[in-house]
Amino acid sequence: MDLDLTAEEEAFRAEARAWLAAHVPRTPLRSLETREGFAEHRAWERTLAADRWSVVSWPAAYGGRDRSLLEWLLFEEEYHAAGAPGRVTQNGIALLAPTLFAHGTQEQRARVLPPMASGETVWAQAWSEPEAGSDLAALRSVAVRERGGWLLRGQKTWSSRAAFADRAFGLFRSHADPDRPPHHGLTYVMFPLDADGVTVRPIGRLDGRPAFAELFLDDVFVPDADVIGEPGRGWGVAMSTAGNERGLTLRSPGRFLATARRLVALWRETADPGDTALRDRVADAVIKARAYQLFTYTHAERLAAGGSLGAESSLNKIFWSELDLALHETALDLLGPEGESAAGEWAEGYVFALAGPIYAGTNEIQRDVVAERLLGLPRGRRRP
Amino acid sequence: MDLDLTAEEEAFRAEARAWLAAHVPRTPLRSLETREGFAEHRAWERTLAADRWSVVSWPAAYGGRDRSLLEWLLFEEEYHAAGAPGRVTQNGIALLAPTLFAHGTQEQRARVLPPMASGETVWAQAWSEPEAGSDLAALRSVAVRERGGWLLRGQKTWSSRAAFADRAFGLFRSHADPDRPPHHGLTYVMFPLDADGVTVRPIGRLDGRPAFAELFLDDVFVPDADVIGEPGRGWGVAMSTAGNERGLTLRSPGRFLATARRLVALWRETADPGDTALRDRVADAVIKARAYQLFTYTHAERLAAGGSLGAESSLNKIFWSELDLALHETALDLLGPEGESAAGEWAEGYVFALAGPIYAGTNEIQRDVVAERLLGLPRGRRRP
Amino acid sequence: MKLSLDTSQLDFQRSLARMLGAADTPSAVRAWARGEHGPGLAVWERAAAMDVFALATPEAYGGAGPLPVELAVAFVELGRHAAPGPFVETVAAAALLSRLAERGAAAPAAAWLPRVRTGGARVTLTLPGGGPYALDADVCDAVFAVAPGTDTLRLAAGHGPVRPSLDPARRLARPCDLGEPLAAGPAVREAAAYAADHAAFAVAAQALGVGCALLERTVAYVRQRTQFGSPVGAFQAVKHRLADTLMGLEFARPLVFGAAVALAAGAPGAPAEVAAAKAAACDAAYAAARTALQLHGAIGYTAEYDLSLWLGKARALRSAWGSPAQCRARAMELFSE
């Protein structure tokens, strides 16, 4: 057992670090959740992609470097340590791309992935509906068969990035069969956000910034080429890579390691060193960030050896979302009366972190999954 | 709104304080959970009763002083502040006596209460059975009709005090009716522990001391005079005063106030004053002890004004049991490496406190009750 | 001993609740956050007409105070309805000025307290032990300041730029360093401590109200929101989390009123009682906010849904007028007698 990097991994890490040092904008970009900030972030993706740093673990053919999952983790550590901007392409890269690699056609991959990698096409996710949040199988929006494709009708909500993005992906009910469980008969489709029949209503999150949107879909045409996997089998397509959303590719340890380091720095600056109550909270956050890093290395190794990340991604999701909140709550408490200020990266990070236990499957659902699938406790019907 | 005592209350408090100062044993009695300690505690009850301090809120006819609930709370504060011994008569006084006051006959009260108040008869509770813990209505032990009374058969367990007590009280299934819910057809009886057919098997708690016992009942005869309330209606009889067990008469604030003061003293002795992490935990315990005191005063006032303590006693139960654990866990952490020692009152108190979230209705059940009855959330069937 | 509210206190509570419930405070907060103070000031004036400020003003200045129990009643309702404005600071200023007058510096009290009583003067302030910001200075008639480590009370000549808070109703500005000295010496130090206790006490009551509102809204939501074929509120994890929220609030409540009694009695232990109340009430309110957000899910995370107004306030009140650590340090004195 060791934590040693190979010479090649070290070289890759050094190359990434050097590139980031030379390219990361000196002054932070404007918030991703504003129109101007969104454009700045899209431009940054172009810069990343130009030197093939946007998707290092992808095949070179799609803009990547064929790097291992571990190398991607190392890149992420460097990326966050360098204070580089948030990734506007995250929804596409972390959620849609794994699905395309697993279930897409060669044509789809060749058409969709390169502009995703370059930030030319920014993707939004469109899973939830007003009556289908945690209970995602209760989806009501439909895909109706039409010559050469499908017509989408209905309403999606909490669509992250949709306020300013180009395209979206989601599940639609295409085959109604009241005798089968509700997750049957769904179809996984990709669709444009500027098409006829699409209305995007941005929704402000707690700080008022439009981090997500409602989508109203009124006979939006989607060609067959934009269906992923078999029509009617979309649930399986979506779930086969759902672990990615909860697990390590959505929230790599680099992010929390960087935040933990900033928290230690804040503690050194602001805290009375004798205030061990706050020191213990900082230490807990540091310990957990380290635990998350080592946990993720272990799982990356298992994946690289051909293993899979199943229900364990639920543990992962609970852990990072609670860690992120603890990091930011501790920072606000360290800031004292300044902690209520809505300005500054700690406040923005706090507002962002508050959503963590809710999205990507609420932590309540994840705890059910952990108990049932990892511990073998009796399967509930998700009923009280 | 005020916290002022009347002159009479002050005088009562002063009298109690003076009496306790003169009578509380200088050296602590041996553990209540040993045969010798049990005898010492029984003798102490005699001393209390001789000067009418054992049941101050009872009518004088039964050995009390006709004092108000508030005065009883004041007495309890003085009692615990004086470091007086644990009450071996607690099960009888806190659980059986309220039931007798509410549902007993005049004859039962006259016969049972005075020897209870003097410690001559020490009572054990006998609710649980191996298959009926949280699910108390699943009781299987039976009371079979017999001329002039009932024959008890079956097994009870976790019977507190039963290792050394004289008599016990509990519920038995007397009327089987598969068409009615399981809490119908139960009868509330009092029975001797030294009778023919009773086998008492003491059970050691975590520290090995026999704090409770299993009771095996093999045709134990109980005369009709020892049935409380109507046969078959025992559930209602027991439940009408169940709030007492969870609520303020089982665990009065005096106990926790005294422990919180000892904790502050321990902190002053042992802790680095700069260790704010432990200080915050001590402060939290102090704040909670004070909250419990004020909360209880408020409820005592409401009861005195003719109100009742319903599901609120569940809040009470969760609060004191968690507070008791927090007090003792903080003390053990303050003690550092000495904290693992099994000797000493903090260790004994810790072991005792560990049971708090379990007995008198688990805290899980209490949270269900709070959610359903105080917040009006949908009633579960206690099923997943 | 008497710990329940009497009839006139209950009447006052109900009247205030009725007025605030009818006042559309969420809209007032949204306007306030944009610097449009009109709707919020209308609420302020109605509260003044119901004698909220008279409760903090001594009889010598036309008031009925100080009446801490009634103030607790008022601040619980103000918190429950998320009323915007420098209520806490104006009440604390009344405590500051009346205590100073008792100690011989009567001029500032004479100048300001009659106007405070009627709601005609909005006052904000910074004091040692509080933060550097004067709440809502841009809408106040006076900004008082006692700088940390000093014993001079100044009427600040203005304030710095207004900064937004995580609570949209709270607008933060630093008092300007210049300004007329109104009083100096040990009396200022003592009056400032007395006023800071009143501020912390009012925040505790306000936080309790905020927590109650969050709990009530969440209970209502989970009873009607259905997922997996059941009301969300039927899931045991949801039930237990709400039960804990209720417990936190129900055990903070007696501490808040216990602190009121101690302040009313001028008890030497009052600062510790206030600190205990603030620590418990602000913890309970913040826990209620986290629960409310989690159990609402995404809808709770949106600015347009009114829940957000209470969520931010629960966070902001944690550090207003005494951090959790400061309160705990002081609460250690509860049992010092």
Place this chain on the structure above:
Amino acid sequence: MKLSLDTSQLDFQRSLARMLGAADTPSAVRAWARGEHGPGLAVWERAAAMDVFALATPEAYGGAGPLPVELAVAFVELGRHAAPGPFVETVAAAALLSRLAERGAAAPAAAWLPRVRTGGARVTLTLPGGGPYALDADVCDAVFAVAPGTDTLRLAAGHGPVRPSLDPARRLARPCDLGEPLAAGPAVREAAAYAADHAAFAVAAQALGVGCALLERTVAYVRQRTQFGSPVGAFQAVKHRLADTLMGLEFARPLVFGAAVALAAGAPGAPAEVAAAKAAACDAAYAAARTALQLHGAIGYTAEYDLSLWLGKARALRSAWGSPAQCRARAMELFSE
């Protein structure tokens, strides 16, 4: 990078688990608590025969060590089976003596390490940063002591009376103040710190095993225990509490093995890694104990039910070889590079 166990490590783990599983450690603990060491010592000898102590003994003394990863494997299993005896202290003593030998004081190592390796010597010790008690001194061949603030290693001439611990398997005694000095000077200070790190590390691994045993037993219990017509494990509150318990343990595990890697590499950050592992593993184990007790209910609260053996150990290990606060203070250095 390689973080999974290799085949020989997995084989070792399985063999040890098999041996311990067959050894009826609960009975051995109950006897040990009464001062009847026979059954416990039989386990000790079987562990020694499987080279557990050789893992801590350098090759120069016939051992194979130090091999921290293998030691972590061993201590997780020892914890999981609640094996009684001074395993941690004997391994820490091996670290102390081998480090002292490297620094020039070779005589104690030569005298003791060959016997440690074979299990023929049971050794206990007290060191600065640890508590005042030497575990299981009454069954040890040597009691080493470095008093806090000193740099002299003594072979204590005996020990004080044996006191019971909340963990019935742990028998506590103070080393006697007299005894032959074996070495002195800065090398002792450094070796003592090195040994204390090894003790904390072994405790962390042991605690992880203890927590896993508590979780496994509780999961098994709630699957079969029925109340209200359902297995207790079907209630959401029970499920969520067990899910949290698993999470605590699963995220402590990589810290324990990360600390092993750091110790193996002689990394300067090793003390911080060890401290992080101990804080996390002991917290997770104690949380597992609280959960296990609560979800078992009364049966879990009885001494005769074997769960009690792990419950007490989880409590005792919290303060053994570094309090939670000490570990956190040191873990702050994790990111100091």
